[in-house]
Amino acid sequence: MSAINELAEDRVVEGVYAVARKQRLRTRKGASYLALELVDRTGRIEARVWNDVELLDGRFAEGDAVRVLGRVSKFGERLQLEVRSVEAAEADPVELTPALRRDADELDGFLEFLAAEITHAGLATLVRRFTSDEGLRASLRTLPAAETHHSYAGGLLEHTVGVATLARETAQLHPRLRAELLLAAALLHDVGRVRELGRAPAFRQTDEGRLLGHVHLGLRLIEERAEALDAGVRAELLHAVACHHDRGATRTAEASVLYHANQLDAVAATRPVGD
Numbered sequence: 001m002s003a004i005n006e007l008a009e010d011r012v013v014e015g016v017y018a019v020a021r022k023q024r025l026r027t028r029k030g031a032s033y034l035a036l037e038l039v040d041r042t043g044r045i046e047a048r049v050w051n052d053v054e055l056l057d058g059r060f061a062e063g064d065a066v067r068v069l070g071r072v073s074k075f076g077e078r079l080q081l082e083v084r085s086v087e088a089a090e091a092d093p094v095e096l097t098p099a100l101r102r103d104a105d106e107l108d109g110f111l112e113f114l115a116a117e118i119t120h121a122g123l124a125t126l127v128r129r130f131t132s133d134e135g136l137r138a139s140l141r142t143l144p145a146a147e148t149h150h151s152y153a154g155g156l157l158e159h160t161v162g163v164a165t166l167a168r169e170t171a172q173l174h175p176r177l178r179a180e181l182l183l184a185a186a187l188l189h190d191v192g193r194v195r196e197l198g199r200a201p202a203f204r205q206t207d208e209g210r211l212l213g214h215v216h217l218g219l220r221l222i223e224e225r226a227e228a229l230d231a232g233v234r235a236e237l238l239h240a241v242a243c244h245h246d247r248g249a250t251r252t253a254e255a256s257v258l259y260h261a262n263q264l265d266a267v268a269a270t271r272p273v274g275d
Contacts, residue, residue: 005042007079011072016089018096018201020044022062024053038068038081039201040096047081056086063202065091094142097200100154104141107157111140114164115187122229123184123237129225130191139194144203149266153200156193159265163189166261181233182254185240189258192218215242 002013021037034049034057047070049056060066069085100107115131118124130136144151145159167186171179195217196209208217219238226234240255250256 003042004038004040004045007045007072007081009072009074009079012070013072013081014067014069015040016065016067016091016096018091018093019060019062019064019066020097020201020203022060024057034083036083038066039098041099043098045079045081046075047083049083049086051084056083059087062204063093065089065093065096094153094200098152100152100158102158104154104157107154107161108137108141110161110165111157111187114161114168114183117168118180118184120180120184120233122226122233123180126222126226126229126237127184127187130188130221136191136194142200143193143197145190145193146266149270156190159269160187160190162265162269163258163261166264167258170257170261176253177257178236178254181236181240182257185237185244185254185258186261188218188222188237189241189244189262190214190218191221192216195221215245 002011002015004015004017007013017038017040019036020039021035023035024032025035026032032053034053036047036049038045038047047068065088066086067089068081068083070081070083073080073082112131115124115127118127140157140160141154144153144155146155150156150159164183164186167182168179171177171182192214196205196212196214198204198206218241222238222241223234226237229237236252236254239251240258243249243251243255244258244262247256247259250259
């Protein structure tokens with residue numbers, strides 16, 4: 001069996017993968033073809049079905065595990081798999097989804113440690129309502145943070161811990177910052193992803209996720225659980241979360257730091273590094 005991270009140009013491959021994306025499209029000449037994204041634990045690759053489209057299209061759906069026979073070619077600078085045969089496979093597609101390189105239990109421990117750093121009564125109670133939610137904690141371990149960074153199962157947990165750690169360290173360097181407000185905002189900044197995204201391997205947006213986005217959904221989740229939080233502190237927290245993708249909208253130092261911590265963690269996780 002061929003792992004995706006081992007594929008090379010001009011190689012004939014056979015493997016079991018999960019179908020993260022499936023679209024039926026047409027060429028410029030009007031011929032039908034299937035555009036796929038296939039994934040396994042090691043990575044992802046674009047794939048195309050050019051022949052026997054009618055026959056093969058009916059054999060599987062987006063989100064299925066499939067057994068594929070094909071040949072690797074190069075399209076521009078990227079590898080692409082030309083599929084010759086595909087059929088449903090008896091495998092759990094969730095288990096074929098690219099996953100964390102770090103230990104999820106260790107990251108969970110870091111999350112608990114960071115949450116315990118908050119001693120402000122209202123903020124601590126609010127954060128605890130999220131960290132004690134077993135369904136939400138499970139989602140952190142199974143969802144990605146975004147399509148562009150930490151884009152694998154558990155990426156949401158890894159990114160949350162990363163941003164919160166950066167926020168905590170920044171507050172220690174700059175005591176003028178309201179450390180607990182900043183840390184709470186960092187821990188909750190992407191919580192809306194749990195309502196925005198569906199299950200592996202496709203991680204398709206839910207209906208409300210497509211219409212509202214994770215920032216708005218996160219604000220709603222926080223407001224639902226923050227009724228006992230002082231109104232002024234609640235407004236500051238919501239502002240920081242609302243602005244974590246919009247530097248120009250920030251009106252407080254904590255919101256600005258959260259924006260930059262979010263950007264820094266994303267860049268550090270994705271930009272190429274030297275040999």
